[in-house]
Amino acid sequence: MKKILDIITEEVTKAFASCGYDEAYGRVTLSNRPDLCEYQCNGALQAAKEYKKAPFMIADEVADKLKENKMFSSVESVKPGFLNLKAEEHFLADYLNEMREDGERFGCDKTKEQKTVMIDYGGPNVAKPLHVGHLRSAIIGESIKRMGRFMGHNMIGDVHLGDWGLQMGLIITELRQRQPELVYFDENYAGEYPKEPPFTIAQLEEIYPTASSKSKEDEAYKEAAMEATYELQQGRAGYQALLSHILNVSVTDLKKNYENLNVSFDLWKGESDAQPFIPDMVEKMKAEGYAYISEGALVVDVKEEGDTKEIPPCMILKSDGASLYNTTDLATIVWRMRDYHPHEIIYVVDKRQELYFTQVFRCAKKTGLVEPDTKLKFLGFGTMNGKDGKPFKTREGGVMRLETLVSEINQEMYKKIRENNTMEEEEAKETARIVALSAIKYGDLSNQASKDYIFDVERFTSFEGNTGPYILYTIVRIKSILAKYKASGKKAEDTKIRPAGGDSEKSLMLEISKFNSAMENAFEEIAPHKICAYIYDLANAFNRFYHETKILTEEDENVQAGYICLLELTKGILEKCIDILGFSAPERM
Numbered sequence: 337m338k339k340i341l342d343i344i345t346e347e348v349t350k351a352f353a354s355c356g357y358d359e360a361y362g363r364v365t366l367s368n369r370p371d372l373c374e375y376q377c378n379g380a381l382q383a384a385k386e387y388k389k390a391p392f393m394i395a396d397e398v399a400d401k402l403k404e405n406k407m408f409s410s411v412e413s414v415k416p417g418f419l420n421l422k423a424e425e426h427f428l429a430d431y432l433n434e435m436r437e438d439g440e441r442f443g444c445d446k447t448k449e450q451k452t453v454m455i456d457y458g459g460p461n462v463a464k465p466l467h468v469g470h471l472r473s474a475i476i477g478e479s480i481k482r483m484g485r486f487m488g489h490n491m492i493g494d495v496h497l498g499d500w501g502l503q504m505g506l507i508i509t510e511l512r513q514r515q516p517e518l519v520y521f522d523e524n525y526a527g528e529y530p531k532e533p534p535f536t537i538a539q540l541e542e543i544y545p546t547a548s549s550k551s552k553e554d555e556a557y558k559e560a561a562m563e564a565t566y567e568l569q570q571g572r573a574g575y576q577a578l579l580s581h582i583l584n585v586s587v588t589d590l591k592k593n594y595e596n597l598n599v600s601f602d603l604w605k606g607e608s609d610a611q612p613f614i615p616d617m618v619e620k621m622k623a624e625g626y627a628y629i630s631e632g633a634l635v636v637d638v639k640e641e642g643d644t645k646e647i648p649p650c651m652i653l654k655s656d657g658a659s660l661y662n663t664t665d666l667a668t669i670v671w672r673m674r675d676y677h678p679h680e681i682i683y684v685v686d687k688r689q690e691l692y693f694t695q696v697f698r699c700a701k702k703t704g705l706v707e708p709d710t711k712l713k714f715l716g717f718g719t720m721n722g723k724d725g726k727p728f729k730t731r732e733g734g735v736m737r738l739e740t741l742v743s744e745i746n747q748e749m750y751k752k753i754r755e756n757n758t759m760e761e762e763e764a765k766e767t768a769r770i771v772a773l774s775a776i777k778y779g780d781l782s783n784q785a786s787k788d789y790i791f792d793v794e795r796f797t798s799f800e801g802n803t804g805p806y807i808l809y810t811i812v813r814i815k816s817i818l819a820k821y822k823a824s825g826k827k828a829e830d831t832k833i834r835p836a837g838g839d840s841e842k843s844l845m846l847e848i849s850k851f852n853s854a855m856e857n858a859f860e861e862i863a864p865h866k867i868c869a870y871i872y873d874l875a876n877a878f879n880r881f882y883h884e885t886k887i888l889t890e891e892d893e894n895v896q897a898g899y900i901c902l903l904e905l906t907k908g909i910l911e912k913c914i915d916i917l918g919f920s921a922p923e924r925m
């Protein structure tokens with residue numbers, strides 16, 4: 337469906353043309369003085385120069401033309417040369433009814449140029465607990481994936497596990513000290529390895545930090561861990577078997593955690609999956625003259641003309657021949673291109689890694705790992721801080737684990753819901769979980785991703801203001817009205833939305849009509865916060881309408897049925913948007 341602004345622009349364009357002016361001057365925007373009008377066109381001010389006429393004269397002529405137009409209830413030419421417009425109520429109602437007829441898409445067309453877009457997000461590290469730093473990547477990445485899907489793109493989400501590094505050697509070393517008798521450590525063992533892992537997730541999560549702190553104090557221990565890492569990477573069978581246990585146990589736990597966040601990945605690939613692609617890639621970079629030895633290491637220059645700051649070379653192999661985080665990211669691009677041939681890869685990673693990704697992207701372009709028009713995009717996010725403005729911590733000052741954060745917000749929500757409601761314990765718990773997730777996700781997504789933000793538990797969990805719970809509260813309110821209407825035995829199925837009868841109803845309708853343009857724009861700019869801003873405005877417009885209108889006691893059944901249609905559309909759009917943001921609404925709260 338055409339965007340409402342485009343439809344209006346077309347009319348104004350025609351009017352400019354029929355008055356003898358270039359139609360390019362007819363561009364209409366939303367009004368920045370909503371107290372005066374709904375839409376505006378400033379074209380006459382620009383046309384004045386070309387036609388050497390006073391702008392208000394041009395505006396007057398165009399306004400005269402538009403006065404007969406059925407699309408507008410008011411057209412005003414305002415000095416020095418603005419055109420102030422208001423949509424005609426029937427036109428607006430027709431537009432909304434067409435949106436309703438478009439089912440689940442609400443008038444937002446799928447793209448005509450479908451792209452394959454991979455998104456690299458989540459990025460948890462195996463065997464290390466998820467902490468709040470990983471939360472942002474998961475929340476933002478998931479919503480971008482859903483936005484893209486809604487727009488009709490082929491979105492492929494990859495978790496890109498951190499499963500290739502010293503942490504594996506550390507775990508193996510610690511395990512070996514504790515249980516040297518395990519077959520995994522017997523180099524002469526030739527049988528099959530046990531199917532059952534030699535540890536639980538809880539043990540694994542204790543083993544890693546213990547090993548990590550030991551290695552910081554004990555040089556020999558660290559050596560052993562490095563040696564184990566090396567042997568693992570060289571393919572030592574017992575260690576490989578342990579690696580798959582670590583992976584299995586860890587991934588099962590990660591999946592559970594992500595599921596609780598309503599986050600899911602199409603691919604569960606990790607850094608280790610990139611390793612087989614390294615040798616050929618390195619050979620090619622050398623053979624084609626891109627990579628050279630500098631101070632013992634193999635590097636590729638990635639400086640470019642016009643750089644305002646120093647961009648150091650991208651290191652491909654360390655002087656001992658070991659691969660690095662870079663090498664893995666480059667080799668990951670190799671298999672992504674080979675298997676999926678994406679038009680674009682988006683990386684949702686902490687913004688402190690920006691320089692690093694600049695190097696990786698330039699290196700990939702320069703050495704031909706991707707095509708010249710493949711887009712590599714870094715979406716860096718800021719830090720989630722506590723109220724003190726410092727990175728979010730536990731009360732004791734430690735690193736906040738994701739599970740802890742989620743369960744604290746759940747409890748907070750549970751208390752609130754219990755205070756407000758007479759629900760059974762089970763329902764209250766489930767409702768608290770749903771509402772808490774909206775508080776966490778909306779709290780995050782409503783900020784521009786690149787900015788740091790303060791995770792303010794009290795504010796985020798509030799039912800009022802620009803919060804997830806407020807949006808859910810609005811949806812629940814609509815659900816409750818619709819349920820009561822239905823219970824009264826009435827039906828609004830064959831009716832339509834009627835031309836607005838008052839101010840607040842019209843404001844609501846105007847907000848609704850922006851849906852397709854808001855969605856398109858949010859995806860183009862990869863900006864979930866724009867969807868949040870849209871639904872916040874929509875929810876506010878609805879609540880104002882609700883407070884000013886007697887919906888259930890309206891005596892004129894036709895008028896009432898029209899309201900019901902409007903409510904259904906509002907609810908449908910709000911629900912679609914929160915689904916794209918990655919959360920849902922309860923039945924009541």
Ligand code: ARG
Pocket residue numbers: 456458459460461496497498665683685
């Ligand atoms: N595992 C990394 C971390 O915890 C994030 C991975 C980001 N993605 C990437 N392709 N490097 O910091």
